[in-house]
Structure formats: structure tokens, C-alpha cells
Amino acid sequence: MSIKFLKRIPTADEIIEQIPLPKHIKDIKEKRDIEISNIFEDKDDRFILIVGPCSADNEDSVCEYIEKLAGVQEKVSDSIIIIPRIYTNKPRTTGEGYKGMAHQPDPSKKPDLFEGIKAIRKMHLRSLCEFYMPAADEMLYPENYTYLSDVLGYIAIGARSVENQQHRLTVSGVDTPVGMKNPTSGDLSVMLNSIIAAQQGHTFIYNGWEIETTGNPLTHAILRGAVDSNARNIPNYHYEDLIRISNEYEKLQLSNPSIIVDTNHANSMKCYAEQPRIAREVLMSRKYDTLLKKMIKGLMIESYLIEGKQGIGENIYGKSITDACLGWESTEKLIYYVAENI
Template sequence: MSFKSVSGKINIEEVRSLSKLTGEALAKKEARDRELEAIIKGEDDRLLLVIGPCSSDNEEAVLEYAKRLAKLQEEVKDRVFMVMRVYTAKPRTNGDGYKGLMHQPDTDAAPSLINGIKAVRNLHYRVISETGMTTADEMLYPENWPLVEDLVSYVAIGARSVEDQQHRFVASGFDVPTGMKNPTSGNLNIMFNGIYAAQNKQSFLFNNEEVETSGNPLAHAILRGATNEYGKNVPNYYYDDVLDAIALYEKHGLKNPMIVVDTNHDNSGKQYLEQIRIVRQTLINRDWNEKIKRYVRGFMIESYLEDGRQDQPQVFGKSITDPCLGWENTEVLVREIHETLGK
């Protein structure tokens, strides 16, 4: 047999009971979720920022970041709505490298997915209950959705997952905004087909049951750039690229059309300071073209306590995966966005 069981069956209700939102924390989350839904539907004209670390590898560093972000959110709340990236499972192109809190709750220890699941829930719970911020995560493993669905307010479907039928169909059952990235090839039709599948009713097998979904009208596009056959990054946030994406949105006739520009990954070539320029250029494009302003209503920004990245978790609050903007640069950028939107 190719599969070896290393744990018993997971008791989902038992795991959820360890970190369950109640009272004021739950009420605040539900209120913010309603605000986020209104933004996706275009009923609230604030700009969405899905912002935070590339990967949430250190609980205390993530919480320190969340506390700072919550304070900044209060300052800019009239024009900017922020959902914090609490990304706990990381896709690896060849399977090597740090795979996130879900796999390895202690970066100095061996992988332990059972403990990882508990650590993931605990981190989302603490960010929400201790700071009032709501959270986003990447849905790398669709079958894990029941383990976090009561905590996560925004889901991203990554570039390597967007073409996968299971991810598309499971996303059709989400009741939260779901950003679907273009694939690493840059083929936008693949992304839009994924959004179409997620927005419509589906029937499939999920966690050993036949299920039907109602469709997720809050599924939308994230432009993250591409990599060509020579390994060179090809950005897709430029003026003409965005207009091409809008044309495809209109061709597919999708609900609640919205584009989020991912300022890192292949748009920046993982040059983290480029995120600042990409935001500035996109805001200029929004001012220049009313259609771009109507569609491009969010940014995804990788940001942590310290600038850059490191190979080992030695510096508190510095990424061990993709390089991120440090807090000082983040604070300046968010305030700049807020000021620009007020002009």
C-alpha cells in the first residue's frame, strides 16, 4: 500500500471547539464580513487590501503585526478596508521547502499536520479575537475547508490550483469572497473559467459525500503576473493588461466583477520594494480610466515586520518564504493609498 496512516481520523468538531469565536469577537467578525461582501459587490466604494506576511510562520510575530495593522486600519477605515493575510499552507513548486504552519507548526521540529491544524485555527482565532482584524488564507487543500470555515473571511485560490477542478468546485460552496489567481502561465481564460465554475452550482464528491453547492457570486480575479518559458516574469498589472482582463470579464458575463492586483510574485519579480511602485502606477491608471477604476478595487500586498526575507527564522518578523515589505514601508504605503483616494 502506498499510503501509510500516521494518525487517527480527525474529529472536526473537536478541533473546532478548541478555538471557537463567541460573543463580541464573533459579532465583530460578522459585521466586518458584511462590509467585505459589500465591497466585493460594489456597494461600498472603499479599496480592499489583502495584506500581511507571505507565510505566517511565527505566532507572536504575526500577532504583533496584526496589532499594528488593526491600529492602522482604524486610521484609514473611511477609504480603505484591510483583511489580514494569515497564510498557513504554502504551495511549493517542486515540493521542497517550508510548507507553512499547517505542515510545520514549529519550524525547528519535524512536520506534524495534526498539531498544525490546531495551530492554524489558534492563530486565526487569536488574530480575530485579540485585534478585531479579519483574516485571509490560501486554500491549498480544499478538503481542509471545514476545519477553518468559521474563522476565515477571505480565501485565495493560488496560481497552481486555479485550473484544478476540485478547487473550483469547492470554491463554489464557499460563502466568503474568493480571489482566484491567474495561473503561472498567465493564461487569463483559465482564471476566468475557474471563476465561472466557482460562481455556479456544482455537484461533486467532497469528503466522502455527494454534495451540491449553490455557487459563490463573490469569486473574483487576482492578477499576479506570469512566468514565460524562459523563466522570466511577465507582469500583468499594466494599463493594457488590465483592459484585456476587463474585456474578458465582460465576455464571460460574471457576477460582481472585481480585479485585485497582486503586487508581488510575478508582477514584481519578487522584488518586494516594487510593490510600492505597482500600487502607485495602478492608482494612476484608475484615475486615468473610469472602467479600470470600476473594476480594479483591491490590492494584495505581502508585508511583515521586517523588510526582505531570510532562509532561517532568525530575525523576528522577517519572512522565511517570499520577501515582504517591512512595517515602516507598509505604514507609509497604506497612508499614501488613503491620501491618494481622498484627492
């Protein structure tokens, strides 16, 4: 057998016992959870911004960034709810490269998942305890969800995971809003089928148990653009794209039909500086059409303290080591623009 068992990873219960969520913070999170859910259920007309680094590689710089977000949140709270991105797992197309803090709590050192699990929980807890902001993370590994289930405010299923049966079934047992990205092929039926599956209840094997779920009515769509057979990026945030997917989505008569538009990835043609322009276009489309106004609940933006990206080992504090991000000044201006134009 070509598997080497290195060390036993503690169960979620053991990790949560070691790093618990304080009672008074739990109450704050529950209030925020209701606010976020109300937007997807059309009980609150505020707009959602899911904003932060491509990958959370350093607790101090990520939390310094979130502190800045928290200051802006106070000023735009009447019109926007900000959900910080704390993405602790990074999918890699070829399997090579930095896989996120869950794998490598220190990007310059070897993988250590035992310490990584503890590190990502501590970072999410710090965001909650210091800034009262439950964050978004990507469910790259469904079995890891339980380590963060009590601290997350939002979950995304990535373009490479959205067709996976275990992801769909696991989401059906999650209470948090979950966004399903369209696959890299751009096939919107894959994304919509994932939403259909996740909104239903299922019986399946999870973490060594036979479990039964009731379905997640807050599962919704994320548009991130596509890549064609010649590796060319194809955006899907233009008005015609948004109308087409909104009409198809509405026909399915699913619970809480909602769309989040990812302003980076294939939508930006991998040009991070285009994100403000894309956000402005989406807001204009949303103003122009009543169906889009109803459907488009928010934007996903990749941003960090310092714009661009760096290589591992360059050690520029607050600069992405994966996809390039907007810098803080551009991000702050963009948030205020969104607040004034939704």
C-alpha cells in the same frame, strides 16, 4: 501500498469544539464580512488591502504585525478595509521546503499536521479576538477549509491550484469572497473559467459526502503576473493589461466582476521593494479609466515586521522565511498613500 497512516486527524467539528469562536466575536466577524462583501457587490466604494507575510510562520510575530495593521486601520477606515494575510499553507513548486504552519507549527521541527491544524485555527482566532480582523488565507487543500470556515474573511486560490477541479467546486460552496489567481502561464482564460465554474452550483464528493452547492457570486480575479517558457517574469498590472482583462471579464457578464492586483510575485519580478511603485501605478491607472475604477477593488501586498527574507534557523523575529516582504515602515507609508490616492 506505499502509504503509511501516521495518526488520525480530528474532524473539523471536533477541532471547532476544542477551539470555538466566541459568540460576541462571531457577531463582530459577521459585521466585517458584510462590509467586505459590500465592496465586491459595489455597495461600498472603499478599497481593499490584503496585507501581510508571505507565510505565517510564528503566531506571536504575525499577531504583533496584525496589531500594527489594526492601529492603521482605525485611521484609514473611511477609505480602506484592511484584511490581514495569515497564510498557513505554502505551495512549493518542487515539493521541497517549508509548507506552512499547517504542516510545521514550528518550522525548525518535523511536520506535525495534528498540531498544525490546531495552531492555524488558534492564530486566526487570535487575530479575530484581539484585533477584530478576519484574515485571508490560501485554500491550498480544499479539505482543510472546514477547519477555518467560520473565521476567514477572504480566501485566495493560488496560481498552481486555479485549474484544479476540486478547488473550483469547493469554492462554489463557500460564502466568503474568493480570489482566483491567474495561473503561472499567464493564461487569463484559465482564471476566468475558474470564476465561471465557481459561481455556478455543483454536486460532487467532499470530505466523504455527496454535497450540493449553490455557487459563490463573490468569486473574482487576482492578477499576479506570469512566467514564460524561459522562466522570465511577465507582469500583468500595467494599464494595457488591466484594460484587456477588464474588457474580457465584462463581456462574460458574471456576478460582481472584480479584480485584485497582487503587487509581488511575477508582477514585481520577485523584487519585493517594487511593490509600492506597482501599487502607485495601479492606482494611477484606476484613476485614469472609469472601467478600471469600477473593476479594481484592491491590492494584495506581501509585508512583515522586517523587510526581506531569511533562511530557516536564522531566527530573526518577524522576517519572512519564504518570499521576501516589505518591512513595516514601508508598508505603513504605502497604506497611507493608498488611502489618499484612491
